[in-house]
Amino acid sequence: MKSLLYYTFCLVLFGVLLSGCSRKKDSFVSRNFHAVTTEYNTLYNGGVALDKGRASLVETFNDNYWEVLPIERIVFTENTASGEENRDPNFLKAEEKAIKAIQRHAMKIDGEERNPQIDEAFLLLGKARYYDQQFVPALEAFNYILAYYPKSNNIAQAKVWKEKTNIRLENNVIAIDNLKDIFEVESELSNQDRADAHAMLAQAFLNLETPDSALVYIKSASKLTKKLEERGRYNFIKGQLYNKLGKTDSANLAFQEVIDLNRKVPRKYHINAHLEKIRNFDYASGDTLLLRERLDLLVKNRENRPFLDKIYYTKATYFMNIGKEDSAIVNYNKSLLQKSSDQFLNSRDYLALADYNFDKAAYKTAGAYYDSVLNKLPVRTREYRSIRKKRENLNDVIGYENTAIRNDSIIRLITMPEEELTAYFEAYISKIKEKATQDSLARVEEVRNQEFFTNSTSSRKQGAAGVGEFYFYNDVAVAYGKQSFEKQWGNRRLEDRWRTSTKQNTLQGANTLPGIATTIVEEQIEAKTAADYIATLPRERTQIDSLIKERNVAYFQLGLIYKEKFKEFPLAIERLEKLITFEPDEKLILPAKYNLYQLYGNTDAFAKEDSLKNDILTTYPNSRYAQRINNPNTVFAADVDAPEEVYKRLYDRFKAEEFETLLTVLDTRIEQFYGDPYLPKFELLKATALGRYKGYEAYKTALNFVALTYPRTEEGKKAQSLLQKVLPNMAFSSFDDEALSVSYKVLFPFENKDLVAAQEFNKKLQEALEKVKYDNFTISLDSYSPEQSFVVVHYLSSRSQAEGLVELLANNDEIKLSRDNIIIASENYKIVQLHKNVEDYQEKITN
Structure with a gap:
């Protein structure tokens, strides 16, 4: 009976207390109950979720140290889906807790909020939405605090967060004005709040591309913040801004402040600060040996292993600056071998290697590296377009260089005496056999090292060769098997009881293997004699003339490309001078000499320039090149013999359908402008005219000629495109049904x-x-x-x-x-x- 009374009393007491905690009653118990529940339950859990979400954003953020770092380490995407399944669960939970606190514990009585924690709930709500990229709803939450909680101790924070949101909404000018007003009005701002406000001011000025103003506020923020991670970041940004303004000494002092924090800041700030100081090194007056020691120490430090990609790149740059190119190349390759996630760093490594090979005239290698650079760069950038254009120009260089080398080699062989030619190919065949033998030996050694044949029972049962193919299908495996058998059993006849001890047991030495391998190689190499190779050389006069003509055009085009596109004047001079020694067609001699005349002037070879000038004026006094030499400052408005003007006139004939006379004149002009860059245009016009005049087959044949003869020109590429995409649809199959015409x-x-x-x-x-x-x-x-x-x-x-x-x-x-x-x-x-x-x-x- 007593226990029943006790429990009844407790229930009544609980009911009285519960009724006293109503959100509609402004009582001491009610206010404190809802305030404590809000702070230590709902808001606490929401704050924990917010911190987790923010930490996750920071951890997944990859700083780009090639540009000025952003103030906040947060990835903000341009388009964010509004569905809950696409949102960060931590921020979603923080938002839900804030809303729950407002809905269940708000005590708005007589127009005044009695729960002192509700403004905290709105602040949490705004922050959760801010980090979740719901900027407009976040702005509403901060504005609500400013409008309805004027006495809140969170007013200053709400104002700062409101302007942070404005900055994210690209209202930078408004945010700057409002933040400056906050400093004047809010005297109770803590140092940390002021640090946050100054840092965001710096971000706003960076967005407006005024780094000098941003520098003022980032300096202030670095002094005010109590968080060491933030101080290291702000000092690093300060150094970057000084570099951007060209104040190297001040930048180095800022980076040294980061270095002095040592283990108090993340290692990445520490290492990148070192590297920035090294990049600012003055090679004209600095101690390069001391700098080399610093770089070597950075490489040796085990803590720096995650940053070796950047350290090796910086070290490579150091070697380039002191003229040790071989060491630089080694370090660029070491940087690439680290398999860095920094795509821009990889692009710098590849670009340095590409430029190095380009300067060494290794154009094939340079082209491959430029391809790698393009794969690492964003497509819609000026640098991408510039490198792509350079790479396309390299295609022409590589093609013409290959043509020049190939035809030079063939022409040299053709002009050799018969005995010398035979000796050349016999030596060539010997080299091929030697290389093939070495390759075979290397393969056998590889099989041996990898234990190609295992002695396991399972292998014997399966009859396997060890690499997933039938034993006797593999010549190398058979050779190795023979060698192993003879080493153990000697030479045995194929007869019964061959393993008995009375049988002959001649053990072979380890040198048996090369003999076997050599035999296999000789059997596998197709038996070609010097006479066979000689028979493949062109011997007819027309073939030889065609090779010479193609070679000469290649040298001429190389001279023009090096001169006009790459400004490589020594290479251009070398190709054009060599062309003239070949005694090419008359139509190539004059333009080659004129371009050489210009090149000698650009390289201060004045004696050669004068000599060529006199030669052109004496031998070709009526040419347009002579006119240009005599009147260098005159712009010739309409040179009737210029390829451009001739082409315009011929195109007018094409439009007038004067095909018969047009084709005759085109043949003459193509012969006249042989070697000229404008020549492919004439050839494509001829192909089009033939198509209109003689039909599909003539058009196809002419297009094919243009595509094969000028594959690296725009006209050649257009002809190839027409052959692949247009011509198949033009092939005749039947006439159209005229019922619907x-x-x-x-x-x-x-x-x-x-x-x-x-x-x-x-x-x-x-x-x-x-x-x-x-x-x-x-x-x-x-x-x-x-x-x-x-x-x-x-x-x-x-x-x-x-x-x-x-x-x-x-x-x-x-x-x-x-x-x-x-x-x-x-x-x-x-x-x-x-x-x-x-x-x-x-x-x-x-x-």
């Missing part, structure tokens, strides 16, 4: 030997159409083939309309214009013009 033409054929009659008919037809008021039709005189042309009436809407027009022209008493004609749909007219098969079309219509 809405456009027809009437063709009046004329022989080209009677073009005067065609022109007269064209004129009469035009007058006839005007007389019958058929102004919606047009007439043209179209070239069809070398033998035939068409007078064409266009824009007829149906076959019956075309037939009616023909009948009207023939029967009208005032016109009486009658002639054999072909009515054809516009789609099929295109086919006829392309494939020159009008007879096939007429046969199809007749049948």
Whole structure:
């Protein structure tokens, strides 16, 4: 009975206390109950979740030390999905706890909040939304504190966070003005709050690209903050800003402040501060030996292993600056071997190696390194576009260099005496066999080292060769097996009881293996003699002339590329001087000499310049090159013999469909401008004219010639594209069905030997159409083939309309214009013009 009374009393007491904790009652118990519950339950858990989320952001952030570091180590993406499944669970939990605290524990009575922890809840809500990139909702939370909790001790923090959010929303100018006002109004700001505000001011000025103003506030923030990690970061940024402003000494002092913090800051700040100081080193007056010792110590320190990629790169730069290029190359490669996650660092390593090989004229290697650079750089950057252009130019250099080397070698072999040529190829065959033997020996040794054959029972049962293939299919395995057998058993006959002790047991030495390997190699190498190789050399005069011509053009183009695109004047001079020693075609000599004349002037070789000047003026006094030498400051508005002007005139002929004369002139001009950079344009124009004049097959053949002859030019690439993408769709399979056609033409054929009659008919037809008021039709005189042309009436809407027009022209008493004609749909007219098969079309219509 007593226990029942006790429990009843407790329940009544609990009910009284619970009713006294209502959010609607402004009592001491109620206020303290909700305040304590909010602070030590809901807000505590929300704060823990916020800290976890923030720590996760910091840990996953990768600083780019090649640029000025951001103030906050947080990755903010441009587009964030609003669904909860795409949000950080920690920030989502912090937001939920803040909302729960507001909904369950707010005590707004008579327009005043009685729970002193609710402003903390709104601050937590704003922070959670800020870190979760919900900037507009975060701004609402901070504004709510400022509007409804004017006496809160979190007002200053709310103001600072509001401006941080404004900065994220790119309202930098507003944020700067408001933050400056906070310093004047809020006298109770703690040093840490002031440090945060000054740091964000620095970020706003960085966003506005005013580093000098940013420097003022980052210096202040580094002094005010009590957090050592922040102090190290702010000092590092301070050093970067000094570097950006060209104040190297001040930058080094700032980086030294980071170094002096030593283990009090993350190691990455410490190491990068060292490296920044080294990059600022003055090689003209500094102690390079001391600098080398510093770099070696950084490499040896075990704590620096995660940063060896950057240290090796800095060390490579050091060697480049002191002229030890071989050591620099070694360290660039060491940097790459660290497999760094820093893509930009990798791009710097590859770029340095590319430039080094380019300067050494190792263009194939340089091209490969430039490809690697492009793979590491963002596509939409100026540097990417610049390097890509340089890489494309290298394609031309590599192609022409390969042509020059190959043709030089063939021409040299062709001109050798027969005995010397035979001796050359015999030596070549010996080298091939020696190399193949060494490769085979190396492979056998590799098999041995890897224990190609195991003595395990399982291997014997499976009859395996040890690498997943049948034993006797592997010549190397068989050779090694023979050697192992003979070493153990000697030479044994194939007979019964061969293992008995009475049998011969001649053990072989270890030198048996090379003999076996050599035999295998000799069997595997195709038996080619010197005569076989000699037989492959070109011997016909036309073949040799073609090689010489191609070689000469390659040297000429190399000279122009080195001169115009790469400004490598010594290389350009070397190629052009060598070209002249070959005594090339006359059409290459003058432009080569003129370019050499310019190159000698650029390299201060004044005696050679004067000599070439006199040569050009004496030998070619009427050429445009002589005019340019005599009048160097005159801009020639229209040089009628310049390739550009000639091409314009020829293109006008193409548009006028003067194909016969155009092709004749094109052949002359192609011969005249042989070796000129403009030549591929003439060749492509010729291909297009042939297509219009002689049809599909002629067009295909001419395009193929352009693509193969000029593969590195824009015209060659365009021809290749046409061959691959356009020509297959143009191949004739059948005429189009005209049932659905809405456009027809009437063709009046004329022989080209009677073009005067065609022109007269064209004129009469035009007058006839005007007389019958058929102004919606047009007439043209179209070239069809070398033998035939068409007078064409266009824009007829149906076959019956075309037939009616023909009948009207023939029967009208005032016109009486009658002639054999072909009515054809516009789609099929295109086919006829392309494939020159009008007879096939007429046969199809007749049948």
